[in-house]
Amino acid sequence: MFVLITGGQRSGKSAFAQNLALKLSDTPVYLATSRIWDEDHRQRILRHQQDRDARWTNLEEEKYLYRHDFSQKVVLLDCITLWLTNIFFDLQSDVDQSLVMAKEIIDRLLEQDFTLIAVTNEIGMGGHGANDVQRKFTDLQGWCNQYLASRADNVLLMVSGLPLEVKGNLLQ
Structure with a gap:
């Protein structure tokens, strides 16, 4: 199963995703993708x-998500946006x-038999990017989110801490 959880900053995505992972497994894996760039x-x-x-197994992987064996596990990938930033x-x-690289990595990751809960951001719903790099990344994030949503069994949009079901019937 692949669950994509999207929404704006501070919309409750990570908390919802963590609670879902703990409902699905007593020992979920937290797959962190972030590089630390400032304090x-x-x-x-x-x-x-x-x-x-202590129930969580914590792994860090900046790019090549498929390097790890997640067979029969519940994995929370947090987050797609930071992972995509690393690639970009x-x-x-x-x-x-x-x-192209993001799609290839996702495709290889999804070849495994496991449950994936991925958190991503909707960054193109606000103002226009201040510079060319911001506008390019916003486009990239939108296209990547569309690809992920096409591959996902369930897509949830978080709004003010509330999950709205966009695809699938996970909340039924």
């Missing part, structure tokens, strides 16, 4: 880590190459 971001990561207890900047902001 504020480091603090944000620490807050997320404090939200998880490693490929010198090339949107086309980044999207």
Whole structure:
């Protein structure tokens, strides 16, 4: 099963995803994708880590998500946006190459027999990007989210802490 959870910043995506993972498994895997780029971001990561207890297995993987064996496990991938950022900047902001690489990695990951709960962001719903790199990344994120949603069994949009079912019947 593949569940995609999307929404804006501070919409409740991660908390909902963690609760769902714990409903599906007593020992879920937390797959973190973030690189630490400043002190504020480091603090944000620490807050997320404090939200998880000893039931979780924590793994970090910046790009090649399929490197790990997740057979028969419940995996929370948090988050697609930070993972995509790693790809985008490693490929010198090339949107086309980044999207091809992201799709290939996702396809290889989904070859495994496991439950994936992936958290992503809707970043294109607000203002227009201030510069070319922001606009390129917003496009990339939107196209990647569309691809993920096409592959997912269930898609949930978080709004003000509430899950809205976009695809599937997970909440029924």
